[in-house]
Amino acid sequence: MTIQESSPAALARRAHIEALLAAYPDVSTEEHGVLVNYFRREANALDIGMIASNPAIASGYARFRGDHIDRFTLKDAMKGIAGAAVLVLCVGLIMFRAL
Numbered sequence: 001m002t003i004q005e006s007s008p009a010a011l012a013r014r015a016h017i018e019a020l021l022a023a024y025p026d027v028s029t030e031e032h033g034v035l036v037n038y039f040r041r042e043a044n045a046l047d048i049g050m051i052a053s054n055p056a057i058a059s060g061y062a063r064f065r066g067d068h069i070d071r072f073t074l075k076d077a078m079k080g081i082a083g084a085a086v087l088v089l090c091v092g093l094i095m096f097r098a099l
Contacts, residue, residue, distance in 0.1 A: 010047075013038075013042075014047055014050065014051065017034075017035065017038050017043075017051065018051060018054060018056075018057050020034065020035055021035070021051065021057045021060040021061045021064055022056065022057045022060050023060065024060035024061075024063060024064050025060075025063060025064075025067075035064060035068075036068055039068070039069060
């Protein structure tokens with residue numbers, strides 16, 4: 001098991017994100033983009049856990065998560081359909097081979 005220490009820059013970045021979440025949904029369009037980008041591209045599991053466990057920003061984080069992270073999107077549906085199609089194709093090929 002490795003010990004992961006956060007750099008001062010990462011701590012400052014997480015503090016900035018927490019401040020934005022505390023003000024959510026009253027954030028500017030640019031700040032909204034910063035939040036979405038952070039959670040989609042930058043945050044690791046430790047960062048998300050630290051943010052989620054902060055009771056001072058719980059309501060803003062829950063609302064942001066419901067609005068952007070937990071939503072079922074068209075992309076998610078397409079992934080499910082593609083996975084089901086691959087499964088059906090594999091089963092069909094196995095059945096065809098068994099004949």
